[in-house]
Amino acid sequence: MRAFIVLILTLHIGFFSKSQVLINEYSCSNLSTIPDSYGEYEDWIELYNAGTSAVNLTGWYLSDKATNLTKWQIPSGSISPGGYKMVFCSKRNTVNGSEYHPNFSLSQTKGDWIILANNTGIVADSFKIVHLTKSNHSIGRTLSGSSTFKLFTTPTPNANNTGAVNFYTPKPVFSLAPGFYSGTQTVSITCSNASATIRYTLDGSDPTTSSPLYSSPISINTTKVIRAIAFSSNLPSFIETNTYFINVTHTIPVLSVCSQEVYNLVANGDQSIPDVIGAVELYEQDGSFIDEGQGDFNKHGNDSWAYNQRGFDFIMRDQYGYNSDIEHQIFPEKTRNNFQRLILKPAANDNYPFSGGAHIRDAFVNTLSDRADMKLDERTWRPTILYMNGQYWGVYEIREKVDDHDFTDYYYDQDKFHLQYLKTWGSTWEEYGSPNALTNWNSLKSYINANNMGNPTNFAYVDSLLNWQSLCDYFMLNSYTVTSDWLNWNTSWWRGTDPLGDKKKWRYTLWDMDATFGHYINYTGIPDQSANADPCNVENLPDPGSQGHTTIISKLILENPTVKQYYVTRYADLLNTKFSCAQAIPLLDSMINIITPEMPGQIGKWGGNLSDWQTNVQTLRTYINQRCTALTQGLVDCYSLTGPFATTFNVSPANSGKIKVNSIWAPTYPWATSYYGGIQTNVIAQANTGYIFDHWEFTTGPMNASITQDTNSININVQESILAVFTPIVPIVDTDSDGLSDSTEVADGSDPLDPCSPNLTAGPCDQDNDGLTNDEEATAGTNPTNPDTDGDGINDGTELTNSSDALDPCSPSMSSAACDQDGDGLSDGQEATLGTDPTNPDTDGDGINDGIEITNSSDPLNPCDPDASLPQCQTDTDGDGLTDAQEGTLGTDPANPDTDGDGINDGTEISNSSNPLDPCDPDSSTIDCTEGVHIPNAFSPNGTGAGDNEVFQIIVGKDVDAIRFKIFDRWGNLLFESQDKKFKWDGVYKGKPCNGGIYAYLVEVIYKNKKIETVTGNITLIR
Structure with a gap:
């Protein structure tokens, strides 16, 4: 009950609304069971119409945030009685057939809301996601339309809810936090379900019913991963995973991954399992625990998978119920602090102890590009130590995944629905944007090849579609590094299509730059892998990969002077700065220095020796030094400089x-x-x-x-x-701020210290001496030549200082003679002289404004002047204050002073603005005038005796048989309870007045037709 009270206080919508359209079922774990009309598996929500009539949903709202109830408006559609409506939270912002696709997705591990609001923004139903679900499970009402929620291992979208089960057994709790420790540690495991049994593993595998039964604390004296699961009469719990590093230290971040599937994939190269699932834990270089979760592991790399130390991609899956992403600024040089996808690679083909491996090339080239601010997208680098199933696995690299919509969405506001992303690795395919991306690229390529790029119109068209500076930078970088595995391999380029986003022209990314600086196989067939290779070799390649990159760059350089000037001078700029040996070698050394303390561990695990690795690094340094020298003359030879x-x-x-x-x-x-x-x-x-x-x-x-x-x-x-x-820039001195310099004023004989000299209309001048400058009066709308614009006897400046209205003669005092408080066109002073009512614009009630009567020379005190023939000047048969003619217009009975029989004279009702034909107006509290239960939202028990708001009371209708009313404070404590339908609560609890604030109520209503309804909401006690 307390949790429920806190919930309704958290999402305080206002008035209670009983909706017939309900959130019936939802799934944040739809990995592979319920496809949408696009063939994708998105989180989904099922709406259900529990009523007996259709509901038009046009203009209704859906949201995942309690702070934005109208996040996505339903453009059209209805839901039939007893019918269902599917909502796929794909962020597509559209309606496809009968499916709704709002502009948001759901995350169960971030505590999102599911909110349905009607077309006025009033919440019809809402649900905060607090229960996590495992893959392909859902949560819904036990039966369609019922009030209780349970778990479904077999979801029932678009159908009656059946097969509900209790939620999972609570997850085990470890007594010791994961992390780095010296000496033997003891770990106890408990579960909040006292009847549950706990089973665990120490080898990184998922615990099952056949795993060891936990019975006593576990002693850990070497690095281990403890994984535990709890079993009970309910479904098994989620798995708790903690890694304990014993007597080890590291100088760079540490990533612990585990599961038998992951081990088979990474350690054994076994790709027979299509969906490899495992857990990860990230620790910073100081040993502090950062984040954890569970997700998918995939092969990363090709040739490098021939080595025993293999790379992999990791994708955190919110659908598994552990976490949605790693929330941490992994790369200090970047602002990004959440990552769903990461690459983990042990330097790929530059891996040590592989022949010639320096364990740094790809990371160095990407970092060099980033530091040079090249117009490319790089895989940001941070070295890490990998542990797998508790075993040390060597020096890896955490790399930012560039070919991913999370990357483009974060940096450029281009989501997966607005990407055209092409990749060439042997063949070319559309990573995003099928089926138009490749067609659009080929059209651009054909246009360039068929037209003269020296023509300004032709080039302007190409410039609108292609970031040719990115193309130039891409070729320069690969020329500088003498890359031998690109164009027909490891090449990707993309553009965004969202007009509100960035990067809408084709641009290039970096991908596996380890075959550089004379290292590894010449897959591209470049003519020279040595440090003396001509810089122009790259644009003269015969179009490896057949995607036109070399033909485009060579044609642009040959035909367009702007491109050639950029290409050649940009290359020179880089050789003078970031590509120079004076800057490139220190960058390389800084990166080598980071991993050097960890290389003995790498060598101890995978072989080789430190001296051999250092020799390989020196070979790389020597190559770069030679390259810097060769390029100085190479540019001269290539471009006739x-x-x-x-x-x-x-x-x-x-x-x-x-x-x-x-x-x-x-x-x-x-x-x-x-x-x-x-x-x-x-x-x-x-x-x-x-x-x-x-x-x-x-x-x-x-x-x-x-x-x-x-x-x-x-x-x-x-x-x-x-x-x-x-x-x-010599500053101009204008002491009085009148727009004229002091020197000009002195020369002209005016006063440089007086803003009104020589011009009274100057902005800083106060020409009417009311304390406001002309500029201030212009802003306020007052008259700069009249110190009392509204004529109320108070200076304009004084009024603004005191926050009254200098344009309103009734501000600050309604008693001002200049005030016209009833708005009839006569000041109160004039009304006092005339004898009219200054608070009534029509003193004589003849329907003509007092001011108009004075203007037209009629008597504002005589209801029969100017028209003595008006009905109100005639007969009042029943003496109720209304003439018979008035009663004819109103529909009241001219022979009955109380037409509706509510005890109030018809004339009195008209005077008091109530309806003389409605016995429930002005008093609707009688038992014959209402149905159901009506609950006010505030009262003020201050003992003033003023009004009916001194006590809290409700109106109970004629169809109600009995009630049970309860009031709680915000912590769920019961303050008041009554079964009296006419109860009154004075805001006192145990003899003491309650503090002002928000209180929750719960009323059980029993109707005469035996129907029982529970109503909840909030009331505000005002003191």
Whole structure:
């Protein structure tokens, strides 16, 4: 009962609403049983019409959040009596046939709500998801329309609910938290169901009925995974999984995975089981426990699976009932803090002790791309130690999964329904966006191949669809790293189609960059894998993979000067910064330093020796150093350049601004670097706060535009020095803020300290001396030339200071003679003179406003002036204050002063705005005027004696036989109880007044037809 009271206080909707459309059943675990009309297995909700008439659902609402009851509006549809309606929570935001697909999904492990509200936003039914369910199970009413909820192992969508069972046995509880410990540890296991039996495993496998029976605390002296399950007369519990690391330390995060299926997949390479399910636990590098859950494990990698240390993908599944994602900022350089999908790879084909493996190449290339701010999507890297079923499994990498709609949705607001994502690995397929993605790409490719890209119109069309700078960056990076396994393998590119999202042009991603820097097999057939490979080899490849990437880049470079200038100078920019050995080698070393303390463990598990690995790393360093040197001349040979020439960029004065050189901002000033001749170098000057760009200076030049143009270019053919000159912005002093500088006012003979000199209409001037400037009066709507705009005798400035209305003569005092409190066009002072009622716009009741009567020279005190022939000036037969003519209009009986027989004179009812034809108006509390139970939502027992709100009482209708009414505080304590249909509660409990606040009530209503109804809700006690 207490939990129920807390629930209704949490989701306080307002008035009690008894709906005939109910949330009948739902599933957050629909992995493979109930497909929707798209063939997908989404979370679903079943609505049921428990009434005897159809209900039009058009305009109703569905939501998963109690803070947003109208999240998705049902566009159309109805539900027949005794009928069902399926809602698939796919986030598609549509109706497909008879199915509703709202704009949200459900997460059972995050405590979502399921809320159904009618077309006025009043909640018809709601349910907070508190019970977790296992795969393909559901929760619903025991029978369709009943009030109790249970578990269904065989869901019953679109059908009467049958086969309900009790919820699962409670999950076991361990006495010791998972984590890192020194020395032997003892773990006790309990279950809140005292009659339950507990079984456990220590090898990482799922515990079953045949697993060891727990009977006494377990002693752990080596690293182990304890997994436990509880059995009772109900269904088995969820499995509790804890890893205990004994006498081990690590310097990087640790991931523990377990299950026999996972072991068979990763350790043995066994892919015979289609759905490999296991548990994960994540620990930070300081040993702190971060998060856990259960999900699917899939093979990751191909050639690398020939090694004993294999990679895998992990997908957390909310449908299993443990968790929906890892909630943690895994990658410190990224803001993202939730991950459903992750890649776990042991450096793939660069794995050590594999031949030549440095255990870093793919991670290094992706990190280098990220640090260089390339227009690509990278797999962010963080090294980790993997334990499997409690066994040490070596140095792995946690990698952000790029080819995933969670990635594009988080970073670019492009969800899975708005993606066209293509991948080539041997063949090409549509990861997302079938069947149009490949067709659209091929159309663009054909257009480029068939048209001159030097034509501005043609290029503008291509530019609207293709992020050609991303294409350039993709080729530059693969050129720099001498990649030998791409284009026909490991290539992916995509675009978003949501117009409100980002990245709507085709762009490129990185995928398995371990066959780089002279390492591994030349699957692509590049002409040279050495460090001396020509940088232009990449765009001259014969279209490996047949998707047109090389033909597009070569055609754009050949035909379009803008693309060529970007490609060549961007390459030079990178070689001067992030691709330079001065920056690339320290980045590599920083990453190597992170994994070095863990490599002895890797070697102890998988073989090799530390010296051999360090030699492989040094080989990589040497290659990069040689590559930097080779590329300097390589660009000259490939693109007919001269130089490079020593070039210095600087700003004057210091810290006055900055310079963008081609695609990058100069990293320091002065910046001594080198650039090529034979290609235009673009520069942009940008001033810092307090400065403005003035001009360029150079030693040789010339600049290609006027030196006063901040956006410019130069052809560097000799040693060059380029200086951006900025000048300080001299501030204008205007002491009185009247829009004229002090120097101008002094020169003109006006006062620089007086905002009204020389112009009374200046914004800061207060020309009527009411304490408000002209600007303030314009904002307030008052008259800047009248200190008392509304004529109430109070200065405008004083009124605004005191928060009264300077435009209303009735504010702050209704007694002001200028006030017209009844709105009849006469001020109260005028009404006092005339003798009319200042609170009644029609003093004589003749239907004509007092002000209009004065304007038209009739008497506002005479109801028969100006029209003496009006019915109200004639006969009142029954003496009820209404003329016979008035009664004819109203429909009352002119011969009966109380037509409706409620004891109130007809004229009195009209005066009091009640209905003289309705015996229940104004008093509907009589037993003959109501049905059911009517419950107020507030009362104020303050002892003032004013009104009927001193006590809390309800109205009980004529169809009610008996009631039982209870009032509770917010903690579920019973404060008041009565079976008297005319009870009154004065807000007192045990002789003491209750505090003001929200209280819950529960009333059991027994009708004369034997029907019993329970009504709950909230009342507010006001003090």
